[in-house]
Amino acid sequence: MKRIALLGMPNTGKSTLFNRISGASARVGNWPGITVDLMSAKILIGGHIAELIDLPGIYDIHGFSEDEQVVRHFLSNNAVDLVIVLLNSSQIDRQLSLVLQIKKLKIPAVLALNMADEARQSGITIDADNLAKELEMPVLQISAKYGDGLPKALQAATQIINQNQPATDPQVIAQFLQEDNQIEHEMEDLIQHHVQMPTTFTDNTTDKIDRVLLHKWFGLPIFFAAMFVLFQFIFTVGKPLQDGLAWALSVLRSGLLEPIFASSPAWLSGLMLDGIYNGVATVAAFVPIIVLFFLVMSMVEDSGYLSRAAFLMDALMAKMGLDGRGFVMMLMGFGCNVPALMGTRIMRSRPMRLLTMLVIPLSLCSARLQVFIFMITALFAAKHAPLVLFSLYVMSFLTMFLTAVLFQGQYKNAEPFILELPPYRFPTLRQIVLRGWHEVKHFLVRASKFIVIGVVLVWALTNFPSNVPPASAGTYAGQIGALFAPFLDPIGINSQLAIALIFGFVAKEIVVGALAVIYGMQGDALMSQIAMQIDWVQAMSFMLFTLIYTPCLSTIATIRSESKSSGFMWLSIAWSLGLAWVVSFMFYQGARWLGY
Amino acid sequence: MQLLSQLKIGQPATISAIEAEELLFHRLSALGFRIGKPLSIIRRANFNGPLQVRLGTTDVILRDTEAAHIRINTHPIN
Numbered sequence: 001m002k003r004i005a006l007l008g009m010p011n012t013g014k015s016t017l018f019n020r021i022s023g024a025s026a027r028v029g030n031w032p033g034i035t036v037d038l039m040s041a042k043i044l045i046g047g048h049i050a051e052l053i054d055l056p057g058i059y060d061i062h063g064f065s066e067d068e069q070v071v072r073h074f075l076s077n078n079a080v081d082l083v084i085v086l087l088n089s090s091q092i093d094r095q096l097s098l099v100l101q102i103k104k105l106k107i108p109a110v111l112a113l114n115m116a117d118e119a120r121q122s123g124i125t126i127d128a129d130n131l132a133k134e135l136e137m138p139v140l141q142i143s144a145k146y147g148d149g150l151p152k153a154l155q156a157a158t159q160i161i162n163q164n165q166p167a168t169d170p171q172v173i174a175q176f177l178q179e180d181n182q183i184e185h186e187m188e189d190l191i192q193h194h195v196q197m198p199t200t201f202t203d204n205t206t207d208k209i210d211r212v213l214l215h216k217w218f219g220l221p222i223f224f225a226a227m228f229v230l231f232q233f234i235f236t237v238g239k240p241l242q243d244g245l246a247w248a249l250s251v252l253r254s255g256l257l258e259p260i261f262a263s264s265p266a267w268l269s270g271l272m273l274d275g276i277y278n279g280v281a282t283v284a285a286f287v288p289i290i291v292l293f294f295l296v297m298s299m300v301e302d303s304g305y306l307s308r309a310a311f312l313m314d315a316l317m318a319k320m321g322l323d324g325r326g327f328v329m330m331l332m333g334f335g336c337n338v339p340a341l342m343g344t345r346i347m348r349s350r351p352m353r354l355l356t357m358l359v360i361p362l363s364l365c366s367a368r369l370q371v372f373i374f375m376i377t378a379l380f381a382a383k384h385a386p387l388v389l390f391s392l393y394v395m396s397f398l399t400m401f402l403t404a405v406l407f408q409g410q411y412k413n414a415e416p417f418i419l420e421l422p423p424y425r426f427p428t429l430r431q432i433v434l435r436g437w438h439e440v441k442h443f444l445v446r447a448s449k450f451i452v453i454g455v456v457l458v459w460a461l462t463n464f465p466s467n468v469p470p471a472s473a474g475t476y477a478g479q480i481g482a483l484f485a486p487f488l489d490p491i492g493i494n495s496q497l498a499i500a501l502i503f504g505f506v507a508k509e510i511v512v513g514a515l516a517v518i519y520g521m522q523g524d525a526l527m528s529q530i531a532m533q534i535d536w537v538q539a540m541s542f543m544l545f546t547l548i549y550t551p552c553l554s555t556i557a558t559i560r561s562e563s564k565s566s567g568f569m570w571l572s573i574a575w576s577l578g579l580a581w582v583v584s585f586m587f588y589q590g591a592r593w594l595g596y
Numbered sequence: 597m598q599l600l601s602q603l604k605i606g607q608p609a610t611i612s613a614i615e616a617e618e619l620l621f622h623r624l625s626a627l628g629f630r631i632g633k634p635l636s637i638i639r640r641a642n643f644n645g646p647l648q649v650r651l652g653t654t655d656v657i658l659r660d661t662e663a664a665h666i667r668i669n670t671h672p673i674n
């Protein structure tokens with residue numbers, strides 16, 4: 001099978017092109033370092049089936065950060081038939097160096113001058129034909145985002161593939177990679193002859209927006225205000241959708257499922273309806289909020305604002321031994337901790353990577369968001385709800401900062417902080433929809449993997465042995481709850497919540513599903529039942545514990561694989577569990593002492 | 597001859613030397629820091645935060661520590 005690789009500096013649109021050609025949904029974002037691992041898809045090109053590979057961005061073939069190593073390693077271990085080198089046309093004056101490096105390696109290549117749309121707007125003209133002659137490779141101007149010029153580029157790629165040139169010899173490449181070269185002068189020469197650029201280049205819109213968003217004094221307040229508004233938006237728009245779906249799902253149960261199971265044995269209808277259906281339906285009702293959340297998230301990621309956040313927060317982060325990029329990883333963690341952990345590959349110094357990986361699991365991910373929305377709706381007045389939720393985000397930051405401050409002595413580093421500031425961009429509808437759909441799929445995969453098994457287990461634990469009333473102290477669940485009581489009573493967590501917490505260790509999506517099963521209820525009935533059993537102080541303590549303790553097994557596995565150290569993984573688990581307990585204890589006992 | 601970290605906001609300058617270890621040197625040059633290149637500082641973040649530097653078509657943010665590896669010649673504003 002032919003192998004085609006997409007290669008280029010970070011943030012040049014490789015993943016966008018990859019998605020265009022293959023129809024896959026690799027993550028795209030206006031942040032250098034979105035892709036940190038290989039991703040591949042099968043495509044049909046010129047009658048051949050070929051493997052298309054999306055590589056992480058690489059500044060320099062000789063680069064040594066971990067994401068760049070992925071590329072070096074790939075090229076020195078895999079034969080490739082063609083690389084499509086992408087560069088950002090507006091930055092061709094510096095990015096051409098990578099093209100020349102590839103040429104030196106004698107890899108069959110097509111050069112795609114991407115973002116032709118932006119280059120045109122800023123008055124850059126590139127003589128692609130003559131550049132192609134000098135470079136001895138096809139040069140095409142494209143726009144991966146809008147699809148312009150793609151057919152021609154693919155045609156050029158097809159031609160090379162059909163020539164059946166010998167593929168690269170990984171061993172030779174590995175050798176070349178050791179050597180250094182004098183690409184500098186050659187590059188300047190080419191630019192001087194074939195490219196005209198206005199001497200001072202300013203994207204006026206970006207500059208105007210930055211004058212406000214990066215303002216010396218207002219920059220940070222605007223950032224936090226914007227976050228508050230976004231979460232308020234997600235909550236106010238998402239909540240009615242969730243209520244509607246929950247209502248529809250309960251109608252489905254009483255109208256269709258209950259009659260179907262009316263004549264089956266009690267244990268079967270119990271398992272199917274009170275177990276699986278209640279659990280899964282309660283979780284499924286959150287899908288609209290999650291989709292909405294990721295739509296907003298993908299717009300923020302694609303806007304270029306993340307790099308601005310890095311700029312604004314770097315000084316503060318430096319005091320904790322981290323840098324602005326670490327802050328961006330924390331924000332990405334709001335979606336899911338796993339890609340955020342992998343995103344730390346852009347850091348070169350191991351101590352800084354580890355310190356960042358220690359704080360990321362404390363970032364309030366979308367799965368935890370479900371638990372909080374559920375608990376907040378059950379126990380707080382509607383007008384307080386957004387504020388309570390926001391306070392949990394603040395708490396998430398505080399625990400991350402605290403962790404970094406306490407551990408920075410252990411992870412001293414002198415990592416340089418240099419980051420590109422891309423112009424503001426707005427995602428197309430297609431990009432937004434693709435991302436939203438991708439997250440729904442991700443959610444459904446997790447759901448089918450963990451939630452069904454989880455809720456069945458919870459149902460079994462709360463219904464056996466069968467000679468005691470369901471969910472009573474005599475059941476297995478009750479016994480397990482009693483076992484943990486010495487730890488959990490001081491933080492106000494009863495045995496029902498304890499079972500949910502234990503299963504939450506696997507994945508937070510299970511928590512609300514588990515509660516539905518434990519109480520044998522769904523929707524409004526479930527919420528009012530919980531509100532009768534616990535007060536807001538207990539609920540808050542439960543939420544704080546959920547926020548801080550280990551997010552899920554996938555996160556743990558990622559920590560292990562990214563740090564390549566079980567010791568570090570255990571440290572992370574122990575620290576988050578310990579911190580969760582201490583924070584909940586202080587909150588719960590403090591609130592009780594104050595008379596709440 | 598002065599260091600980039602000492603350059604005033606808005607004052608144009610050209611790079612005269614980059615004194616950094618190999619890894620940092622590579623990264624800086626890939627981002628466009630090359631001898632003879634004109635640049636200027638757009639803004640500085642508060643509390644000794646990073647600098648936003650504009651080099652031709654690329655904007656880069658970096659800390660004073662990194663900027664101190666880059667020597668520059670200033671031009672008078674005319």
Ligand SMILES: Nc1nc2c(ncn2[C@@H]2O[C@H](COP(=O)(O)OP(=O)(O)OP(=O)(O)O)[C@@H](O)[C@H]2O)c(=O)[nH]1
Pocket residue numbers: 008009010011012013014015016017027028029030031032033034035036055056057058114115116117118142143144145146302303425427
């Ligand atoms: N205007 C414009 N924007 C583009 C084009 N292609 C990609 N983009 C945007 O550029 C940004 C980066 O795109 P990605 O596909 O994530 O870039 P990448 O090269 O995979 O980046 P890394 O994985 O970080 O190396 C996103 O905001 C895209 O929407 C284009 O042709 N025109």
Ligand SMILES: [Mg+2]
Pocket residue numbers: 014015016027028034035055056057
């Ligand atoms: Mg990518």
